[in-house]
Amino acid sequence: MLTITRKLEFDAGHRIPDHKSQCRNLHGHRYTVEITLVGNVIEQEGSSDNGMIMDFSDVKALAKQYLIDVWDHAFLVYEKDVAVRGFLDSLPGHKTVIIDRIPTVENLAQTAFDILKIAYQDRYGTGLRLHKLVLHETPNCWAEITAD
Ligand SMILES: Nc1nc2c(c(=O)[nH]1)N=C([C@H](O)[C@H](O)COP(=O)(O)OP(=O)(O)OP(=O)(O)O)CN2
Ligand SMILES: [Zn+2]
Numbered sequence: 758m759l760t761i762t763r764k765l766e767f768d769a770g771h772r773i774p775d776h777k778s779q780c781r782n783l784h785g786h787r788y789t790v791e792i793t794l795v796g797n798v799i800e801q802e803g804s805s806d807n808g809m810i811m812d813f814s815d816v817k818a819l820a821k822q823y824l825i826d827v828w829d830h831a832f833l834v835y836e837k838d839v840a841v842r843g844f845l846d847s848l849p850g851h852k853t854v855i856i857d858r859i860p861t862v863e864n865l866a867q868t869a870f871d872i873l874k875i876a877y878q879d880r881y882g883t884g885l886r887l888h889k890l891v892l893h894e895t896p897n898c899w900a901e902i903t904a905d
Contacts, residue, residue, distance in 0.1 A: 758888075759798070760794060760810070760889070761793070761794050761809075761810045761811065761813070762793040762794075763791070763794075763813050763816040763817055763820065764789060764790070765789075765790050765792070765821070765825055766787055766788065766789050767787075767788050767790070767825050767828055767829035767830075768786070768787050768829060768830055769786065769788060769828050769830070769831055769833050769854075770783060770784065770832040771784070771832065771834070771865075772834075772838070772860075774859070775859075783832075788828075788865075788892060789891075789892070789893040789899075790820070790824070790825075790869060790892050790893075791891040791892075791893075792820055792873060792890060793887070793888045793890070794810055794816065794885060794888060795810070795884075795888040796811070796883045796884045796885035796886060797884050797885075798810055810883075811880070811885060819873075819876045820873065820876070822876070823872050824869055824876075827854060828854055831852040831853060831854045832845055832851070832852070833854050833865065834853055834860070835856055835858065835859045835860055836855050836857050842855070861900075862892055862893075862894040862898060865892055866890055866891075866892040866900040869890055869892060870902045873887050874887045886904065889904070890902050
């Protein structure tokens, strides 16, 4: 299978409310996301993206629009974490993203996958689709999702 992968980074805060150790504290990470796409190679003489599954700059632009610019420098808060939601609401203009599940790297990877799956789905009529997403929370800890 032929795939392409684009790596992007963003900074975000989170906490795992019921964690047994220090992850229950408000803290942040520089997340790294690796987006892997599959699809037919474009064959259009004279086209800018001839020979490509998708131009890496277009992969980046869509990722920024749908995910990176939304989550970068935001606090990713679990919708049931009422204590932190109340605090964030008290900060005027604070960039907060409410997540419908606990913001572990597993759940954030699943959420990011669901968002980006729609963003890339068959843009060019070439069967383009999101194949895999890897989300690194730290250099040592990450989650991977591959399409069914
Ligand atoms: N399965 C998961 N385990 C943990 C998660 C998670 O999302 N999924 N998250 C955390 C913490 O939020 C934190 O992101 C990880 O902290 P830590 O284990 O300290 O990671 P480090 O890479 O800094 O580990 P070192 O041992 O310091 O190298 C915890 N668990
Ligand atoms: Zn963390």
